[in-house]
Amino acid sequence: MHNVLRRDPADTTITVDGETLTHADLYERAAALADRLTGAGPVAVVAHPTLQTVVAIVAGLHAGVPVVPVPPDSGPTELRHILTDSRATVLLDGGSSTDLPVPSAPATAGETALILYTSGTTGPPKGAELSAAAIAADLDALAEAWQWTPDDTLAHGLPLYHVHGLVLGVLGALRTGCRLVHTGRPVPARYAAAGATLYFGVPTVWSRVAADPACARALRPARLLVSGSAALPGPVFAALHALTGHRPVERYGMTETLITVSARADGPRRPGAVGTALPGVETRVAPEPGQAVGELQVRGRTLFNGYAHRADATRNAYTADGWFRTGDAATIDANGVHRILGRMKGDLIKSGGFRIGAGEVEDALLTHPAVREVAVLGRPDDDLGEEIIAFVVADPVTADALITHVATTLSKHKRPRKVVFLDALPRNHMGKIQKHRLL
Template sequence: MLTGLLAADPARFVEVAGRRLSHPALLAAASAVADDLEDHTRVAVLATPTLETVVAITGALLAGVEVVPVPPDSGAAELAHILADSAPDAWLGQTPDEVPGDAPLPRVRVNVGARADVVLDPVDDDAIAFVMYTSGTTGLPKGVLQSHRAVTAGLDALADAWAWTADDVLAHGLPLFHVHGLVLGVLGPLRLGGSLVHTGRGTPAAYADAARAGATMFFAVPTIWSRVADSPDDAAALRTARLLVSGSAALPVPVFDRLKELTGHEVVERYGMSETLITVATRADGVRRAGWVGVPVAGVEARLRGEDGHEVAHDGATVGRLEVRGATLFSGYLNRPEATAESWTDDGWFVTGDVAVIAPDGCIRIVGRESVDLIKSAGYRIGAGEIESILLGHPAVAEVAVVGEPDADLGQRIVAYVVARPSHAPADSAAAADLSEALSRFVGEELSLHKRPREFRFVANLPRNEMGKVQKKRLLG
């Protein structure tokens, strides 16, 4: 998996929040960790954005020891669940301030200054590399088992899609306990032999500094890209980059357009999840369209199925359930054989739970989660994401989330929760009614009339998780 790191090129490096290790130094420090893990099979890593986290995870992978990345902001109940479900035999590196349970796990310390000879024992490609916990939008988080083979396949496919090489310097400020920040954002450079600058925090100024220092690729979620778009001087520094990548949620069209104006780049989007890694991506040499996540990566197939089980038309408008299969998919849910079985179709496709449309050229646009983003109103199947994209193009709208609420007549009525820009925020009920009418008319001019929200609710903010995704179930109560 870490073939680029094993080349130990002294010109390549990993930097986290201003602290740097060359590839040879990182390899030697990780080898010292691997030596200390000889009697371990699965370890928990408190995935803070530090060099210690990178060294710990790299050492565990070299040793063939499974890693459970733990969000550093985990609440007591979440942490207790992750530890009880995954049953690691030690903490590797830092531990939380408060650890649940009467018998705390032993701790294996991580010293970024340690050095050891590199001795590699073969690791089975099908062995589990990570037990990565989902965000738990329905019930308790599930442990996703990701193999060395799947991670390797996913990174190689992205190297192909993005023309990603050892000459690239990747910069980002993403969390290190998710696919985006950890698998792509750390293991990508270590597999390809390139350098990494983790900015510590994902701020426009930090991204601009990384660009001025020579970063060529940037990863971010839409929240970060929106902030970059609102900071023209910082955005201008990214003109020297080769590729800007957005993921984890849909990038609003106005942000895409503003970034193109300020940076000269059209951001590429991609799609994936813990269970699949990245299965769809806009290619570096492909057409980039705001709101579209691209085509299946090498080794992956995708299809759309309707409620009747048949494939839906690839016309760019007909919504269907997205299913995928290929080399990047997970090995199952830890301790959840029933949930694992339910996630697959009888003919071997993984049911993502997302709904999408496919254009005639094969490009995919994600409409959203089937459970909350597919709205069935007056006999129509409507994607919330399409309406959200239109509303974000209105100058009064800063953020929006569209949901379907129960309605005795329609089945579901379309409701839009809107965060208005300060200069347009309605001061009273009359102003709110006027803005609602204007927004409804705006949607009706761009989309079919049946897609207009029946109600607009103006709020100060939208509930989001740590990756910036709106948590619509909280809006629905």
């Protein structure tokens, strides 16, 4: 089955929003659909949180054709771009199938199992081509790191068109052969009712779980809580630990690289740290002279094949010596533990001759009891080069109090020069703060 999924699922079940199939029944349905897809070009699947979506995606993998998951809330412009750019020949939506105009140069199956579209901050999304080999290598490395076995029950309610919800949250369960409960929506009450040993969530999900103590305590019998897709705020980490007894595992990755760095089930888990490189992955930080902070660069067997039909973009994503440029600012300590400080563009602020990670300032602000959410950016300044601005969601507190708090928590030059109070920070559907909308 495109060398990704287990073939001996026995009677293990998968449940999506209350509907259940055994793995064996899922594969039987997928095989029947695969007969209609074999030989097609890329197959686009509108990724509703349903069993039909899982069947369609597994069918594409079974048929050996690239699968293009599409967000179900895509507007007409986004949908047209994904279908055109991927050169999809079939669109599956629920129980319906639509043949698309045959592209002038349809993609061949080759080594591509999935084409996942990235949510870049500039320009239209690009399709990252992921091979079956890369997916399998990543899932096996995570299974080892998280001690993930067929005895687990995985629960999450994440979208089925991204790495986190689809590759880890569905294909991961199918590859390990464990039971899966997809909650339909990632709400605390559904997580609490899932009775799982392993839970996946993004920081927004974990923040809402922590704000519901009864639901949070219901997760105490679990084995592992995993957070990803964005940095987990320190106060949320602490609240989860207090309520559930678990210190969450944080991990790091991108659509183009899959998950490359993670804390371990049997290792230390610290707020703000995303662990060490997984087996088969190498990492390095490329700082400028005299600086500890630099761009995180990775290479290894989990990396993508390239951007669909964009050779120049693929080439520009790598250094001359073959390392993928993540665009994220990071540090790696003597024990190999990684900390992600934000994006090199926007999150690595050059102020007064210093290079300051926005994430470090955000973490300091979040230790103030009045602060609930924060985003830190650099804004061009004639004197400093860039001045640090903090956008804050908080209980009543003054800007001066927050500036002083940072100045006494970190070096003085890392304090914000301005604080802007907001009712909420702009976020995308994965809970990531959209900083480009703030300035």
